[in-house]
Amino acid sequence: MERLTDHLIIISFDCLSALDFPILKDLPHFQKILKPGAYVEKVETVYPSVTYACHASIVTGNYPNRHGIINNTLVQPGWRSPDWNWHRDYINGTTLYDEAKKAGLVTASLLWPVTAKAKIDYNMPEIFANRPWHHQILVSLINGTPGFQWELNKRFGHIRKGLNQPALDDFVLESTVHTIKTKKPNLLMVHFTDLDTQRHHHGFSSNEALAALQRHDIRLGRILDALNYSDIYESSTVVLLGDHSALDENKAIKPNVLFRKHKLITANARGKIKNWMAYCKSCDGSAYIYLKDSNDTTTLAKVEQLLTSLANDTDSGIETILTGAQAAEKGADGSCSFMLEAKSGYYFLEDIEGEYIKEITADDVMADPKYTLATHGYSPEKENYETILMAAGKGINPVTIPFCRLIDEGPTFARLLGVSLGETDGRVMEELLII
Numbered sequence: 001m002e003r004l005t006d007h008l009i010i011i012s013f014d015c016l017s018a019l020d021f022p023i024l025k026d027l028p029h030f031q032k033i034l035k036p037g038a039y040v041e042k043v044e045t046v047y048p049s050v051t052y053a054c055h056a057s058i059v060t061g062n063y064p065n066r067h068g069i070i071n072n073t074l075v076q077p078g079w080r081s082p083d084w085n086w087h088r089d090y091i092n093g094t095t096l097y098d099e100a101k102k103a104g105l106v107t108a109s110l111l112w113p114v115t116a117k118a119k120i121d122y123n124m125p126e127i128f129a130n131r132p133w134h135h136q137i138l139v140s141l142i143n144g145t146p147g148f149q150w151e152l153n154k155r156f157g158h159i160r161k162g163l164n165q166p167a168l169d170d171f172v173l174e175s176t177v178h179t180i181k182t183k184k185p186n187l188l189m190v191h192f193t194d195l196d197t198q199r200h201h202h203g204f205s206s207n208e209a210l211a212a213l214q215r216h217d218i219r220l221g222r223i224l225d226a227l228n229y230s231d232i233y234e235s236s237t238v239v240l241l242g243d244h245s246a247l248d249e250n251k252a253i254k255p256n257v258l259f260r261k262h263k264l265i266t267a268n269a270r271g272k273i274k275n276w277m278a279y280c281k282s283c284d285g286s287a288y289i290y291l292k293d294s295n296d297t298t299t300l301a302k303v304e305q306l307l308t309s310l311a312n313d314t315d316s317g318i319e320t321i322l323t324g325a326q327a328a329e330k331g332a333d334g335s336c337s338f339m340l341e342a343k344s345g346y347y348f349l350e351d352i353e354g355e356y357i358k359e360i361t362a363d364d365v366m367a368d369p370k371y372t373l374a375t376h377g378y379s380p381e382k383e384n385y386e387t388i389l390m391a392a393g394k395g396i397n398p399v400t401i402p403f404c405r406l407i408d409e410g411p412t413f414a415r416l417l418g419v420s421l422g423e424t425d426g427r428v429m430e431e432l433l434i435i
Contacts, residue, residue, distance in 0.1 A: 003418030004395030004433060007236040009180075010189045010413065011223065012058070012112070013216050014051060015196035015376065016242025017204075018042050018386040023213055029221035030390070033240055037392025038432050044405045045244045045387055047330045048283035048377045052085045054243035054406060055113040055191070059096040061410035061424030063331030068092040069114055070333035075281050075290060077265075077350075078273030086127040086143070088118035096410055097187060099419040105186035108179050110172050112189040116143035122183055124149050124175065126191060128163060136162075152178065165197040166215055173219045180226040187417060190223075192216060199246045200372040201365055237394050237416055241409065242387035244376040247285065252349045252358040252371065253317040253342060255280035255287065258306060260352045264299065271353050278303045280340075280350060284377030287348040288327075288336040300337060307338060317346035317357060320379075330379070331425075344382070347375045397434050404429055 018041060024030045046057045046064055048071065056069035064070045068091055073082040088095075097107045097120050108122035109115050116125040123144040128136060137157075141149055152175045160171040169192045176190050194215060198208040220240070227233040256279065259265045264278040277299045281288040289307070291299055310316040320341040328334025342348060349358070349370060358364075364371040378385060389409065392398075395416050407426030414421045415428045415435075 005237040017245035027217035040389035042386035049244035061426035086116040108185035169194040282348040289338040
């Protein structure tokens with residue numbers, strides 16, 4: 001299959017929304033992509049619309065229940081900080097970067113989710129030290145490309161301040177610029193999270209979110225300059241995308257509080273879970289309900305009765321309740337017993353203590369990262385919840401397209417590189433390409 005570009009640069013601005021377009025169209029470096037390039041006005045995300053599920057869908061062209069990344073974190077009841085779906089091995093089937101490498105292309109990735117221990121030539125995976133005895137640099141080194149990461153940390157590690165933003169994205173930016181100049185990869189995937197962080201902490205339309213968009217414009221300008229410096233700008237394709245949008249909220253729903261009250265969860269005197277029969281696993285704006293024993297019909301009936309009572313309560317914060325089969329139809333994890341969708345203004349926590357609903361204040365957000373003022377994870381069917389796609393450069397047809405799905409991006413990117421992801425849930429957007 002013919003390659004349509006020599007260098008594909010995919011930049012993911014986490015939590016970039018279709019609603020951001022009126023701001024983006026006036027920013028100088030975004031204009032460099034929008035004016036000569038293609039623009040998809042609304043991109044439908046996946047369910048649940050959390051970062052890891054979304055990014056796995058982007059590189060596979062499949063829905064979460066097919067590629068296997070059905071949430072950000074694993075089901076580990078009682079763990080204060082569950083492990084994340086960091087590793088490539090968690091993805092079922094092939095990926096964009098796998099196929100690019102098979103084709104002999106040079107691949108690079110900077111903090112792209114679900115790439116730990118992936119076969120990427122130059123890989124700095126998104127993974128963090130999740131236990132007190134872990135060291136961040138060591139965790140990164142052993143899960144990515146050691147020499148590549150060591151050099152980046154030696155050159156730019158002083159910029160980073162742990163996981164704090166905007167310093168983390170500033171570190172990623174310098175690493176990206178250096179990678180372009182020294183490696184000239186055929187496929188480069190970059191993940192920036194500044195905007196997502198600001199929206200979580202301060203709200204969707206906050207001044208802090210606006211400042212993050214402006215910082216992203218400056219970052220984009222630096223990347224475009226690096227392509228020019230390296231004499232590969234004319235032979236490159238630059239794609240800018242979001243993974244999901246976000247919605248403001250100020251109330252947290254805690255179904256596990258009810259499960260504990262009804263003896264479906266038991267805990268010790270310190271509030272640590274000893275045993276569970278049913279558990280609510282948060283996806284922020286949605287949540288899975290799992291049974292420890294999926295064949296336990298007595299517990300299933302008890303849980304269904306509890307959820308039905310919540311559905312009939314207008315103050316429960318729950319908008320819809322899906323069965324596992326209905327969740328699978330929407331691309332989510334069909335092995336759950338139920339899937340809950342929060343009303344706008346609400347999201348889910350896994351706490352087993354306190355009141356069923358917790359009112360969130362700015363002080364709560366400052367004190368504990370589990371509290372937020374805007375979040376995602378909601379159904380793609382929520383109103384004004386689409387993300388966005390922009391692309392310019394070699395192989396791109398300068399058109400405006402009203403709609404596509406997140407799962408259509410991977411097959412389209414594969415076509416640009418002259419490779420295939422095989423049979424996927426998504427399709428190649430040929431109207432976006434000059435073939």
